[in-house]
Amino acid sequence: MANRKRNKIISIRLTEQELNFIKNKIEKSKLKQREFLMKCVSEKEIIVKENGVEIVKELKSIGNNLNQITRKVNSYEIQNCSPYLNLIYKQISELMKNWQ
Helix, strand or coil: CCCCCCCCCCCCCCCHHHHHHHHHHHHHHCCCHHHHHHHHHCCCCCCCCCCHHHHHHHHHHHHHHHHHHHHHHHCCCCCCCHHHHHHHHHHHHHHHHHHC
């Protein structure tokens, strides 16, 4: 413990509601509590995007669709992939619009 650099403690009192609010933000940020609080006090912007996991899943499925189209184009199963690519572009645009 003598060699530990971070050996100072700050203690604060919170209401149950305040504590739950902070815990919720920490959980959404996917950061450790100390990392989250250090970012807060160092005035670095913390951006929490709602539904991040769902959006990543959707992007992965769009990527899989794109890979399938690429394979079919390379094997000459489809000649014109423009309609498929336009659909993927629309899906990605919609995701970006909803997430901003």
